[in-house]
Amino acid sequence: MPNPTGRNGIRLRAPDDAIIRPLVEKYVAAGYKNPKIVAKLKDHYNIEHFNVSLSLLKKKRMQWKVKSARGQDHTVHSIGPAIERVRSHFPYQGSHDMKDTLLQEEHLLVSCYFWTAGVNKVWCFDQHDKWRRFQLFLHVALEPFSGQVLWLKIWWTNWNPRLICGWYCDTVERLGEMPLLTQSDPGSENNGIANGQTLLRHLHDPALARTLQHTFKGSHRNIKPEIFWSQLRRRWAPGFEHLLNIGLDEGFYNPDDPLQRLCFHFIFIPWLQSELDLFTDRFNHTTPRHNINKILPHGRPTNIFTNPEGFESCNFAVKIQGNYLEQVQETYAPPDHGVFNLVPPEFAIYAEEFMSSIGDPTVTNNNVWEIYNNLLEHLSTLLDNGDLQSIIAGQPALPEEGFLGSDFMPVVDMPQYRHMQTNGSQGDKDREEEVVLSSDDDESEFEFIWTSSESGSGSA
Known part of the structure; x- marks a missing residue:
């Protein structure tokens, strides 16, 4: 049976470490998992002559000691001095810039956790x-x-x-x-x-x-x-x-x-x-x-x-x-x-009177549009009322950005x-x-x- 890792039963060898190690370090630092790294490495070598399998990648990472953020197992105390140094130069950096700077300048690969002192801080x-x-x-x-x-x-x-x-x-x-x-x-x-x-x-x-x-x-x-x-x-x-x-x-x-x-x-x-x-x-x-x-x-x-x-x-x-x-x-x-106010108080009087007249039904997802349409129809018949007209006329038009209030x-x-x-x-x-x-x-x-x-x- 042909060797599934090669061509025509011939096992393919791995690319030189000098080619793939920088790439592996780069992709690990970017947060890629091993299967994704294997796929991305194929863009950098001739797949007709070379191959990097998942098992080989794991072996190489162990040899090179290229660890993920979890593998580096940093603590607050171990990365504290490095963070202080970076903060002194870039006091307003967010998470992504901080992680990149720690990797580039301090050679530290750090994950992200949220921590705060306690409840109601x-x-x-x-x-x-x-x-x-x-x-x-x-x-x-x-x-x-x-x-x-x-x-x-x-x-x-x-x-x-x-x-x-x-x-x-x-x-x-x-x-x-x-x-x-x-x-x-x-x-x-x-x-x-x-x-x-x-x-x-x-x-x-x-x-x-x-x-x-x-x-x-x-x-x-x-x-x-x-x-x-x-x-x-x-x-x-x-x-x-x-x-x-x-x-x-x-x-x-x-x-x-x-x-x-x-x-x-x-x-x-x-x-x-x-x-x-x-x-x-x-x-x-x-x-x-x-x-x-x-x-x-x-x-x-x-x-x-x-x-x-x-x-x-x-x-x-x-x-x-x-x-x-x-x-x-x-x-x-x-x-x-x-x-x-949910609505203008004067409008609420008209709306509450109508809801009371129909028994103040409990609003559900099954009847909400029906109740809305009934209220709208009822108030539309009252638009000749001067007070209601003034309430409606006093409502602001929607601004282009769509925000009222x-x-x-x-x-x-x-x-x-x-x-x-x-x-x-x-x-x-x-x-x-x-x-x-x-x-x-x-x-x-x-x-x-x-x-x-x-x-x-x-x-x-």
């Missing part, structure tokens, strides 16, 4: 605009150590800093505590949270005055929420997106029509919010798939969030005192602001707070090392962060 926020064509916008807040979803909101805008700060204040009030820091993308819609968190921390600890208690992460560096959005779109969104598209495809709903848009928001947003609440509860009470590369605790997010001590961690939250939260709300998220708020002009004091243990244990060396989810890679500072701690 930081809260992360992000917006999601994939449903802009429906004039629906989402926003999420996560506690990254536990993976707990703090809120998952759908509204007719996510560009208003007062709205986002209002959700933050509601959550702080519900929990009775706030994080040490908050974190988001640089978008101005997050300035409300940045200002609110900063003021609230200052009121509780005047020593923090003149420091911003929020960090802004550049593009694709606020990774935890981005991974959550990928999970939501895969696990929850498809069926609802299909249902929403029916309205556009069948001509039931035109977002450019103010009356249709108000009817749509009145019916769909509360229903979709209830569905998102169910998903959030399920997400928080479900143990993620086990990942041997994850260095944060494994378990149900809600268990880790509510009982960090049971997972050999601690709670860095700061307990809310006095009426400080009310001061923040009045300053940055006044409850009577129009952005908190934006309201610019400048962020307070303060330097970011870098060195947080601790009430914890003494000596080296007081020092905090924060390293992002790989994702706890195979959807994406995390940023690379290295800090060496005093560990932050609030009263638990």
Whole structure:
């Protein structure tokens, strides 16, 4: 029988090491697995005369000691000095540039892991605009150590800093505590949270005055929420997106029509919010798939969030005192602001009267478009009413970018707070090392962060 590794029964020999070793090192550094490396090597030698099998590649890598990131088995301490050297030259590098620099200049091959000190050290926020064509916008807040979803909101805008700060204040009030820091993308819609968190921390600890208690992460560096959005779109969104598209495809709903848009928001947003609440509860009470590369605790997010001590961690939250939260709300998220209204109050009166007349039916995916069409038909017959006409006429036309409800708020002009004091243990244990060396989810890679500072701690 002919030798399957050769031509006409003749075994092919391997290319010279001088040819393939640099290529193997390059592909290993780029993260390719052995089967992919074997395939890519064929582009660099004559396959009629040479061959590199999978078993040969493994043997060669052992001889050359060309190890993967996992094989190099680096720790925070082993790569720490190298990271400090790179950081001194490139203080704002993200994960990919940092990994490339470590490989090129320090000859270190590093994976990516996410690590943070404990529960409530930081809260992360992000917006999601994939449903802009429906004039629906989402926003999420996560506690990254536990993976707990703090809120998952759908509204007719996510560009208003007062709205986002209002959700933050509601959550702080519900929990009775706030994080040490908050974190988001640089978008101005997050300035409300940045200002609110900063003021609230200052009121509780005047020593923090003149420091911003929020960090802004550049593009694709606020990774935890981005991974959550990928999970939501895969696990929850498809069926609802299909249902929403029916309205556009069948001509039931035109977002450019103010009356249709108000009817749509009145019916769909509360229903979709209830569905998102169910998903959030399920997400928080479900143990993620086990990942041997994850260095944060494994378990149900809600268990880790509510009982960090049971997972050999601690709670860095700061307990809310006095009426400080009310001061923040009045300053940055006044409850009577129009952005908190689902629809204009005058319109809500007409819509609620109709819903009451038909028995306030429970909205489901089976009847949601029927209820919407009935409401739209009823209100269309009332357009001769002067009050309703004025309500509709007062609705803004959709801007070209498709976002309503934006309201610019400048962020307070303060330097970011870098060195947080601790009430914890003494000596080296007081020092905090924060390293992002790989994702706890195979959807994406995390940023690379290295800090060496005093560990932050609030009263638990």
